[in-house]
Amino acid sequence: MTAQSAPRLSVVVVLTALLGLALVALSEEQSKEKWTAPATEAHKKNPVEATESSLAAGQKTYLKRCAGCHGKTGNGDGPDAADLGIHPAKLSDPTIRAETDGELFWKITVGKKPMPNYATRLSPTDRWNVVNYLRTLGRR
Numbered sequence: 196m197t198a199q200s201a202p203r204l205s206v207v208v209v210l211t212a213l214l215g216l217a218l219v220a221l222s223e224e225q226s227k228e229k230w231t232a233p234a235t236e237a238h239k240k241n242p243v244e245a246t247e248s249s250l251a252a253g254q255k256t257y258l259k260r261c262a263g264c265h266g267k268t269g270n271g272d273g274p275d276a277a278d279l280g281i282h283p284a285k286l287s288d289p290t291i292r293a294e295t296d297g298e299l300f301w302k303i304t305v306g307k308k309p310m311p312n313y314a315t316r317l318s319p320t321d322r323w324n325v326v327n328y329l330r331t332l333g334r335r
């Protein structure tokens with residue numbers, strides 16, 4: 196009897212180990228996954244032109260609502276970031292500017308824990324103004 200059950204047991208052990216490895220790989224894959232907007236959202240056109248007044252309004256909103264985490268210059272070093280123990284995105288990074296207006300707008304709209312969503316906290320125009328302003332970060 197033992198001669199028969201031993202190989203069966205080792206099969207179970209091996210299968211369990213493989214399952215465990217697969218789960219670890221899967222969760223690592225998920226944490227590495229980039230935050231991307233759905234294509235339809237990414238292609239949305241920005242209806243607000245990046246005029247002086249749009250940028251000024253965007254800057255005002257940014258400093259009031261976003262700089263606490265993302266930092267005044269978008270370096271991800273705001274005072275709240277340290278308190279929360281999080282690493283907010285570095286918005287001054289060129290990879291952010293490479294994203295479409297629609298993509299940034301969508302991310303600001305839906306948020307992602309611990310970042311709040313701004314769907315009701317900011318009007319669409321205010322969100323587009325902030326998108327316009329984000330484009331100037333890291334340029335100066």
Ligand code: HEC
Nearest residue numbers: 230260261264281282283284299302303307309310311325
């Ligand atoms: C409570 C802190 C916090 C506040 C406030 C906050 N954010 Fe964030 N934000 C984050 C964190 C953390 C991430 C990274 C989320 C992730 O990728 O897991 C992030 C990500 C982003 C991204 C996505 C960057 C990328 O990878 O494409 C954008 C854009 C952004 N924030 C803009 C804003 C704007 C604009 C505001 C203000 C209206 C704001 N955030 C307010 C914490 C914050």
